[in-house]
Amino acid sequence: xxxxxxxPQSLIILEGKNCTLxxxxxxxxxxxxxxxxxxxxxxxVSLTIMTFSxxxxxNGRYTAxxxxxxxxxxxxxxxxxxxDSASYICVVTDKTSYDKVIFGPGxxxxxxx
Amino acid sequence: DAGVIQSPRHEVTEMGQEVTxxxxxxxxxxxxxxxxxxxxxxxxxxxxFNNNVPIDDSGMPEDxxxxxxxxxxxSTLKIQxxxxxxxxxxxxxxxxxxxxxxxxxxxxxxxSVL
Numbered sequence: 001x002x003x004x005x006x007x008p009q010s011l012i013i014l015e016g017k018n019c020t021l022x023x024x025x026x027x028x029x030x031x032x033x034x035x036x037x038x039x040x041x042x043x044x045v046s047l048t049i050m051t052f053s054x055x056x057x058x059n060g061r062y063t064a065x066x067x068x069x070x071x072x073x074x075x076x077x078x079x080x081x082x083x084d085s086a087s088y089i090c091v092v093t094d095k096t097s098y099d100k101v102i103f104g105p106g107x108x109x110x111x112x113x
Numbered sequence: 114d115a116g117v118i119q120s121p122r123h124e125v126t127e128m129g130q131e132v133t134x135x136x137x138x139x140x141x142x143x144x145x146x147x148x149x150x151x152x153x154x155x156x157x158x159x160x161x162f163n164n165n166v167p168i169d170d171s172g173m174p175e176d177x178x179x180x181x182x183x184x185x186x187x188s189t190l191k192i193q194x195x196x197x198x199x200x201x202x203x204x205x206x207x208x209x210x211x212x213x214x215x216x217x218x219x220x221x222x223x224x225s226v227l
Contacts, residue, residue, distance in 0.1 A: 043218025
């Protein structure tokens with residue numbers, strides 16, 4: 001069964017600190033992996049997409065990595081800001097069902113002053 | 114573009130009443146998705162359309178739920194009769210041809226069934 005797991009479930013960090021969120025998936029064959037950010041009371045917004053051949057991709061202070069062999073991805077946030085407080089959702093697309101995506105449960109991040 | 118527009122933003126209703134949620138996708142997007150989000154189950158796909166045609170409704174929990182897309186710019190999700198366990202945030206998302214997995218979400222409808 002295709003699954004996406006994320007860890008930790010929740011995380012609290014001090015403003016200015018770095019953090020790393022993890023995503024493990026069993027989706028095969030794999031098409032791509034996206035990280036979404038969901039602010040409270042809003043819909044998720046795509047941060048970055050990783051395809052099979054990509055290992056690292058950055059979007060400002062966000063850096064995503066992908067190891068397609070071990071089926072793991074991480075999202076690293078550098079110099080966190082209060083506005084980074086949100087839920088971060090890992091989403092994997094199954095290559096056989098290109099127009100269907102599998103959502104992880106999300107990691108809730110709280111950045112405190 | 115204003116993005117995906119959903120209405121109402123909040124809906125409070127009594128058990129047994131009919132609820133209709135509305136969505137206007139981004140112009141030019143060929144895919145439209147309805148999701149339900151709860152703390153326990155996260156985001157769940159209910160149904161999605163491609164070019165106004167329902168492709169997969171296997172996520173619709175039961176016959177009380179129905180969705181329509183009469184044209185490219187409008188979709189509805191109806192619950193009749195509503196039950197307290199339907200309380201959740203319902204999101205509509207659209208995506209363009211070529212990258213159907215790049216979802217653009219609306220702000221959601223917070224549904225509370227009392």
